[in-house]
Amino acid sequence: MTRDVTPLLEVDDLAVEFDTPKGPLRAVRGVSFQVDEGETLAIVGESGSGKSVTAQALLGLVPPRARVTGGRVAIEGRDVTGLSDREWQKLRGERIAMIFQDPLSALNPSLTVGYQIAEMFRRHRGLGRAESRRRATELMVQVGIPDAARRLDDHPHRFSGGMRQRVMIAIALALDPRLLIADEPTTALDVTVQAQILRLLRQRQRADRLGMILISHDLGVVARAADRVAVMYAGRIAEVGTVAQVYEHPAHPYTLGLMRAVPALRDGGGPLVAIDGQPPDPTAPPAGCSFHPRCPFARDKCREVEPEPREVAPGRSSACHFAEEVIAGVHTGAR
Amino acid sequence: MSTPALAESRTRDGDGPPLLELVDLVTAYRLRGGLGRSGAEVRAVAGVSLDVRAGETVGLVGESGCGKSTIARTIVGLVRPSSGQVLFEGRDLAALPARELRGLRQDIQLVFQDPYASLNPRMTIAALIKEAWRIHPGIVPRDRWDQEVRSLLDRVGLRPEHADRYPHQFSGGQRQRISIARALAVRPRLIICDEAVSALDVSVRAQILNLLDELRRDLGVAYLFISHDLGVVHHICDRVAVMYLGKIVEIGSKESVYLRPSHPYTQALLSAAPSLDDWRDGGRREIVLSGDVPSPLNPPSGCRFRTRCRLAQDRCRDEEPTLLDRGTGHPVACHFPETDPS
Numbered sequence: 001m002t003r004d005v006t007p008l009l010e011v012d013d014l015a016v017e018f019d020t021p022k023g024p025l026r027a028v029r030g031v032s033f034q035v036d037e038g039e040t041l042a043i044v045g046e047s048g049s050g051k052s053v054t055a056q057a058l059l060g061l062v063p064p065r066a067r068v069t070g071g072r073v074a075i076e077g078r079d080v081t082g083l084s085d086r087e088w089q090k091l092r093g094e095r096i097a098m099i100f101q102d103p104l105s106a107l108n109p110s111l112t113v114g115y116q117i118a119e120m121f122r123r124h125r126g127l128g129r130a131e132s133r134r135r136a137t138e139l140m141v142q143v144g145i146p147d148a149a150r151r152l153d154d155h156p157h158r159f160s161g162g163m164r165q166r167v168m169i170a171i172a173l174a175l176d177p178r179l180l181i182a183d184e185p186t187t188a189l190d191v192t193v194q195a196q197i198l199r200l201l202r203q204r205q206r207a208d209r210l211g212m213i214l215i216s217h218d219l220g221v222v223a224r225a226a227d228r229v230a231v232m233y234a235g236r237i238a239e240v241g242t243v244a245q246v247y248e249h250p251a252h253p254y255t256l257g258l259m260r261a262v263p264a265l266r267d268g269g270g271p272l273v274a275i276d277g278q279p280p281d282p283t284a285p286p287a288g289c290s291f292h293p294r295c296p297f298a299r300d301k302c303r304e305v306e307p308e309p310r311e312v313a314p315g316r317s318s319a320c321h322f323a324e325e326v327i328a329g330v331h332t333g334a335r
Numbered sequence: 336m337s338t339p340a341l342a343e344s345r346t347r348d349g350d351g352p353p354l355l356e357l358v359d360l361v362t363a364y365r366l367r368g369g370l371g372r373s374g375a376e377v378r379a380v381a382g383v384s385l386d387v388r389a390g391e392t393v394g395l396v397g398e399s400g401c402g403k404s405t406i407a408r409t410i411v412g413l414v415r416p417s418s419g420q421v422l423f424e425g426r427d428l429a430a431l432p433a434r435e436l437r438g439l440r441q442d443i444q445l446v447f448q449d450p451y452a453s454l455n456p457r458m459t460i461a462a463l464i465k466e467a468w469r470i471h472p473g474i475v476p477r478d479r480w481d482q483e484v485r486s487l488l489d490r491v492g493l494r495p496e497h498a499d500r501y502p503h504q505f506s507g508g509q510r511q512r513i514s515i516a517r518a519l520a521v522r523p524r525l526i527i528c529d530e531a532v533s534a535l536d537v538s539v540r541a542q543i544l545n546l547l548d549e550l551r552r553d554l555g556v557a558y559l560f561i562s563h564d565l566g567v568v569h570h571i572c573d574r575v576a577v578m579y580l581g582k583i584v585e586i587g588s589k590e591s592v593y594l595r596p597s598h599p600y601t602q603a604l605l606s607a608a609p610s611l612d613d614w615r616d617g618g619r620r621e622i623v624l625s626g627d628v629p630s631p632l633n634p635p636s637g638c639r640f641r642t643r644c645r646l647a648q649d650r651c652r653d654e655e656p657t658l659l660d661r662g663t664g665h666p667v668a669c670h671f672p673e674t675d676p677s
Binding site for chain 2: 257278
């Protein structure tokens with residue numbers, strides 16, 4: 001990947017805190033990554049890892065009790081930290097779009113699907129009613145909604161979960177954004193419908209050279225849909241690399257643990273290697289590496305010094321003091 | 336019915352009577368109609384025969400609306416079957432007098448997806464477990480309750496000294512351990528796990544799956560393991576039944592079904608299931624189904640899968656395929672099964 005062009009998205013040392021009765025909760029603690037056009041970066045992690053809060057911060061949508069306390073986010077080279085609400089609103093939809101796990105809560109139940117798609121053209125492009133409707137129908141065809149011209153006038157509850165997610169994708173893509181943030185877009189869907197939606201996203205992304213951030217807890221979905229992957233744990237990125245790099249030779253013991261904890265679909269069937277213990281209490285994180293209490297390789301240094309992310313191979317970084325050993329000693333292909 | 340096929344899939348596992356046997360089970364819900372009229376009938380389970388042997392783990396997979404959870408609810412008596420039988424060690428649960436039924440109910444326990452919803456938040460863990468012994472007296476003498484609570488907690492990997500804590504003081508994975516401890520308290524012979532690990536994070540899910548494996552090994556408990564996750568089912572089950580729109584479309588040993596799926600729906604399901612290896616291009620064929628599952632209110636004629644099937648022909652519209660071994664190594668309900676898909 002050439003680095004002489006400005007990346008579509010650059011996130012540098014992002015930090016987000018929540019105010020809680022127990023004191024500040026550092027949900028995102030110094031997260032850096034970039035996304036180029038035409039590529040999908042997956043952010044994978046378990047609940048509480050900070051992956052969704054990271055996505056919200058990229059959209060200028062952190063919850064009321066949270067605030068961005070540090071770092072820089074640049075979209076197409078433009079620093080967006082500190083934009084006004086008005087400027088954010090323009091940016092969202094036009095340059096960045098998003099889809100969520102639950103399309104039903106994102107759609108207005110009392111308006112027809114066609115109206116809600118067409119609204120994007122009326123509001124952001126100033127197009128007339130008829131033209132907006134025509135464009136909405138076109139989009140519905142593009143995202144694979146059968147019988148689009150007729151279904152335009154149906155309300156969201158008349159659509160299945162998969163079809164609703166297609167409607168959300170149509171709305172997200174209406175204004176030709178450059179970056180799509182998809183937060184668990186298929187988690188609520190059945191597996192065969194999930195395959196349809198992942199395929200649709202891939203098609204649209206390739207056709208439009210979209211950059212995409214896919215937030216997911218599902219390592220299988222990530223393996224199928226992403227080019228690169230960032231693994232998050234306790235508010236930090238444990239490692240980043242191409243999917244092939246990370247899945248074949250994890251550079252962080254947490255990633256290695258995750259890979260061994262997922263039951264295989266075909267071969268094997270030996271006991272799963274569970275990761276002992278629980279993720280740390282985010283209001284009282286442990287000293288040193290936040291993964292050390294659960295890490296089978298932890299040594300004294302890990303209990304004392306928090307590892308900073310560092311490049312361990314071209315295009316690949318890990319926040320483990322002993323990343324080289326983890327990479328060298330691992331054969332995930334065996335399971 | 337499909338009894339010959341079932342007998343065949345059964346003999347493979349030994350000769351004793353099955354622990355649980357469903358015989359052509361139908362469970363229907365009546366939708367509410369308007370103005371005092373009774374509404375349409377939905378057959379959520381539309382004729383299912385299945386058995387689980389002692390110490391065996393049988394997986395029931397399928398997508399939402401296929402009827403798998405209704406089967407669980409029917410077995411434990413939360414809903415009544417419309418026809419067919421639920422037999423436990425050969426005794427029909429629907430025909431038993433209440434007293435005997437209660438005894439049998441303790442042999443079958445249910446563990447749900449969301450342990451928080453099934454654990455009373457005002458009761459301590461110890462009280463939750465003891466409640467089971469109040470409902471089913473005679474299992475553990477009262478003077479041994481405290482001791483037994485501690486040993487159960489230890490058994491499921493919780494700290495015995497936490498017995499006086501409340502459910503909200505535990506994480507999701509720990510709460511699922513509490514549900515399992517409570518299920519074990521009455522010494523069941525069959526535990527029905529209805530999406531029991533689906534809400535858990537990957538690392539915690541592996542802990543619970545290992546615990547379930549261990550309990551089977553040590554206590555000989557059998558599981559009917561209901562899940563939409565094909566990887567999890569592959570890991571934990573001996574046999575697998577695949578459901579679509581209220582019916583079993585394919586059933587067999589795990590190896591046979593996963594390595595030689597013969598029903599086009601099973602093939603699509605397996606091809607759609609995300610796997611860690613998916614980043615390696617090629618190797619597996621991708622069958623993407625079009626459209627959605629039809630409404631169980633008005634299922635297609637003939638084969639229920641035909642409206643989404645890439646192999647469908649006229650015969651599939653006219654004639655419902657029965658569940659039979661069609662040279663496929665295990666029973667499959669398809670007129671045109673593929674014996675060697677890869």
